[in-house]
Amino acid sequence: MTEVLVVVEASQAAGVKKVTLEMLTIARDLGEVSAVVFGDAGELTAKLAEYGAQKIYHASGDDIDGYLVAPKATAVAELVKRVQPAAVLLASTQEGKEIAGRLAVKLDNGLLTDAVEVAADGTATQVVFAGSAIVKSKVTRGLPIVTVRPNSVTPAPAPATPAVEQLTVAVTDADKLTKVVERVAEQKGSRPELTEASIVVSGGRGVGNADNFKLVEEMADLLGGAVGASRAAVDSGYYPHQFQVGQTGKTVSPQLYVALGISGAIQHRAGMQTSKTIVAVNKDPEAPIFELADFGVVGDLFKVVPQADEEIRKRK
Amino acid sequence: MNIVVLVKQVPDSGAERTLSASDNTVERGSANNVINEMDEYAIEEALKIKEAHGGEVTVLTMGPERAAESIRKALSMGPDKAVHVQDDALHGSCAVATSKVLAAALGTLNADLIICGAESTDGRVQVMPHMLAERLGIAALTGARKLTVDGSQLTAERQTDEGYEVVTAATPAVVSVWDTINEPRYPSFKGIMAAKKKPVQSLSLADLGVPADEVGHAGATSAVVEFAKRPPRSAGTKVTDEGNGGAQLVEFLATEKFV
Ligand SMILES: Cc1cc2nc3c(=O)[nH]c(=O)nc-3n(C[C@H](O)[C@H](O)[C@H](O)COP(=O)(O)OP(=O)(O)OC[C@H]3O[C@@H](n4cnc5c(N)ncnc54)[C@H](O)[C@@H]3O)c2cc1C
Ligand SMILES: Cc1cc2nc3c(=O)[nH]c(=O)nc-3n(C[C@H](O)[C@H](O)[C@H](O)COP(=O)(O)OP(=O)(O)OC[C@H]3O[C@@H](n4cnc5c(N)ncnc54)[C@H](O)[C@@H]3O)c2cc1C
Numbered sequence: 001m002t003e004v005l006v007v008v009e010a011s012q013a014a015g016v017k018k019v020t021l022e023m024l025t026i027a028r029d030l031g032e033v034s035a036v037v038f039g040d041a042g043e044l045t046a047k048l049a050e051y052g053a054q055k056i057y058h059a060s061g062d063d064i065d066g067y068l069v070a071p072k073a074t075a076v077a078e079l080v081k082r083v084q085p086a087a088v089l090l091a092s093t094q095e096g097k098e099i100a101g102r103l104a105v106k107l108d109n110g111l112l113t114d115a116v117e118v119a120a121d122g123t124a125t126q127v128v129f130a131g132s133a134i135v136k137s138k139v140t141r142g143l144p145i146v147t148v149r150p151n152s153v154t155p156a157p158a159p160a161t162p163a164v165e166q167l168t169v170a171v172t173d174a175d176k177l178t179k180v181v182e183r184v185a186e187q188k189g190s191r192p193e194l195t196e197a198s199i200v201v202s203g204g205r206g207v208g209n210a211d212n213f214k215l216v217e218e219m220a221d222l223l224g225g226a227v228g229a230s231r232a233a234v235d236s237g238y239y240p241h242q243f244q245v246g247q248t249g250k251t252v253s254p255q256l257y258v259a260l261g262i263s264g265a266i267q268h269r270a271g272m273q274t275s276k277t278i279v280a281v282n283k284d285p286e287a288p289i290f291e292l293a294d295f296g297v298v299g300d301l302f303k304v305v306p307q308a309d310e311e312i313r314k315r316k
Numbered sequence: 317m318n319i320v321v322l323v324k325q326v327p328d329s330g331a332e333r334t335l336s337a338s339d340n341t342v343e344r345g346s347a348n349n350v351i352n353e354m355d356e357y358a359i360e361e362a363l364k365i366k367e368a369h370g371g372e373v374t375v376l377t378m379g380p381e382r383a384a385e386s387i388r389k390a391l392s393m394g395p396d397k398a399v400h401v402q403d404d405a406l407h408g409s410c411a412v413a414t415s416k417v418l419a420a421a422l423g424t425l426n427a428d429l430i431i432c433g434a435e436s437t438d439g440r441v442q443v444m445p446h447m448l449a450e451r452l453g454i455a456a457l458t459g460a461r462k463l464t465v466d467g468s469q470l471t472a473e474r475q476t477d478e479g480y481e482v483v484t485a486a487t488p489a490v491v492s493v494w495d496t497i498n499e500p501r502y503p504s505f506k507g508i509m510a511a512k513k514k515p516v517q518s519l520s521l522a523d524l525g526v527p528a529d530e531v532g533h534a535g536a537t538s539a540v541v542e543f544a545k546r547p548p549r550s551a552g553t554k555v556t557d558e559g560n561g562g563a564q565l566v567e568f569l570a571t572e573k574f575v
Contacts, residue, residue: 011477011478012478013478068456068457068458068481068483069446069456069458070446070449070450070456073446073450093477094442094458094459094476094477097441097442097443098442098443098446098456098458100443101411101415101441101442101443101444101446101447101450102446102447102449102450104411104412104443104447104537105412105415105447105450105451106450108412108537109412109537110410110412110536110537110538111411111412111443111537111538112538113440113441113442113443114440123541127546129333129334129438130329130333131546132332132333132334132545132546132548133334133335133543133544133545133546134543134544134545134546135335135340135540135542135543135544136540136541136542136543137538137539137540137541138538138539138541139537139538140536140537140538140539141536141537141538142537174453177449177454177455177456177485177486177489178455178456178457178483178484178485178489179483179484179485180481180482180483181471181482181483181484182481182482183476183478183479183481184479184480184481184482185478185479186478186479186480193477194477195477199574223569223574223575241461241475241494241496242475242476242477247329247437248353248354248437248494248495255574256569256572256574265330266329266330266331267329267330270329273549277572277574278549279565279568279569281561281565285554285556290551290554291548291549291551292548292549292551293551293552293554294552294553294568295552295553295554295555295565295568296551296552296553296554296555297554297555297556297557297561297562297564297565298554298555298556298557298561299556299557299561300557303557303561303562304557304561304562304565305562306562307560307561307562307563308562308563308565308566309562310562311562311563311565311566312566312569312575315566315570315575316575
């Protein structure tokens with residue numbers, strides 16, 4: 001069977017990201033799964049094996065870590081030319097998309113971004129325009145290079161015993177033009193990552209100030225979820241930008257999305273419309289968020305949320 | 317410093333958007349078309365750098381005839397001139413082809429610094445800066461929330477999921493920006509009047525030496541094979557808090573097995 005390359009996304013803190021397990025799950029329908037790992041592979045191998053990697057290509061070193069994205073694209077391009085895979089899957093994250101973009105140019109090949117489904121023939125399903133339309137697309141030149149959106153499928157284990165191959169990558173001078181001089185981890189506690197969380201609790205302008213965001217965090221922690229924010233909340237300085245949900249922020253697709261003091265503007269919906277279940281608390285009965293909420297409470301979030309928290313504690 | 321800002325015209329993200337039934341491309345004819353919001357931040361950053369270090373700012377757009385409106389709007393913020401790549405053959409271009417055309421146009425402009433938005437609000441493909449850097453063989457600093465220029469040395473702070481990275485490169489380079497980088501200025505009346513007289517050069521594919529069959533529908537590397545509206549979500553239960561709204565909420569979460 002032909003190989004399918006899955007470019008692994010992992011983080012220092014959390015190891016293999018959930019989206020990687022999703023990609024491994026999808027890849028099994030497309031061919032024999034090979035994972036491509038950059039950086040420290042040791043810890044990751046067991047997880048990749050558990051989810052069906054038959055082979056692990058591993059590349060590390062200063063030439064790869066020390067520069068922005070380009071060396072990784074070179075490594076994947078070399079691998080594609082050598083093993084002629086049926087497809088390449090990458091995560092729909094900033095880095096995943098950037099590698100994909102360079103790869104597409106290097107190979108003069110099509111690419112599809114933000115897929116929520118990939119069929120056995122490589123046809124990708126994309127949700128576009130603020131979640132209002134579904135598109136099926138195909139790469140018509142070259143092999144399918146597809147980036148997969150987190151929370152698209154349920155990862156399923158399929159244990160394998162992967163062979164590990166060390167890659168030596170011929171990194172060019174052009175790949176070394178942008179140096180990474182510092183990587184700073186900003187504190188985030190033990191909450192799950194926003195785009196991968198199965199529960200997201202978001203606060204909007206209605207939360208009122210940065211201090212009050214504790215209320216949002218408290219509910220998120222009780223539910224084991226991540227915290228998100230509307231753009232108005234971010235612009236007002238209530239919460240950092242990397243937690244913004246929407247058109248110009250993150251796209252989330254959790255099992256449960258809780259919107260607190262968020263009106264539900266079309267650009268906010270763009271980032272959360274495909275959530276499985278949506279719950280909202282807003283004091284304005286006409287707020288558009290209620291048009292898509294499975295359960296809505298018209299009321300003051302400063303009364304409703306503490307009572308709900310109390311109730312969740314009781315049930316634990 | 318010679319700066320080129322990439323500006324794309326997109327349908328307003330605050331209104332309903334759709335694909336045209338005939339060929340599955342974005343319906344732009346009936347849409348209210350605006351400057352891609354992130355590109356306004358790119359223009360602002362370019363103007364700030366020019367104000368601090370001198371130089372010239374050129375707006376580069378690839379798009380149909382009506383993209384000229386967005387070019388004028390961009391110029392009214394303060395850039396010096398614009399280049400508009402337009403050609404009927406471009407209709408239906410994928411990201412790979414778009415990057416080929418923009419790279420060819422950039423080849424005629426001799427830029428030290430190319431600034432663009434981190435992503436467009438219509439395609440949201442988020443690949444253009446790296447594609448251009450790859451084609452031009454220059455550096456890419458992407459997703460900047462802060463940019464410092466020191467002679468020919470560029471330093472950007474780039475937002476990541478874990479925190480941020482600091483990246484550096486020498487010009488020439490492509491930089492893409494998020495909306496956290498600055499606050500775009502509003503065009504002044506004087507700016508709007510001045511924009512009417514600023515030069516806009518129109519370039520065709522032939523001018524750029526890009527074969528027509530390598531772009532548009534003919535040269536697309538991917539194709540939309542099916543398009544369907546998602547059924548709108550329907551509203552569920554709505555209760556008014558009369559002292560037990562929080563409890564009712566958790567009752568719902570419990571039936572859905574979230575608590
Ligand atoms: C190009 C573009 C891109 C954009 N991208 C994004 C994006 O990525 N993400 C995003 O979120 N927005 C985005 N926006 C902005 C968007 O249009 C809205 O302005 C924004 O979502 C509003 O945020 P909000 O709902 O928190 O604030 P508001 O619209 O001000 O709503 C606050 C809500 O809180 C309610 N409220 C107030 N007090 C209470 C209380 N005590 N209890 C309960 N409810 C209360 C109010 O009734 C109101 O409905 C974008 C806009 C543009 C033009
Ligand atoms: C819903 C939808 C989905 C799409 N999916 C895909 C896909 O999966 N694969 C694919 O190959 N194409 C796709 N396209 C087509 C793609 O959006 C266009 O080819 C587009 O011109 C380039 O991608 P982008 O705007 O998304 O680029 P991005 O990389 O998101 O744009 C970043 C920046 O590049 C600059 N820029 C982009 N285009 C232009 C331009 N024409 N003129 C000047 N500056 C510009 C702007 O500064 C912009 O902020 C899609 C289009 C739509 C509407």
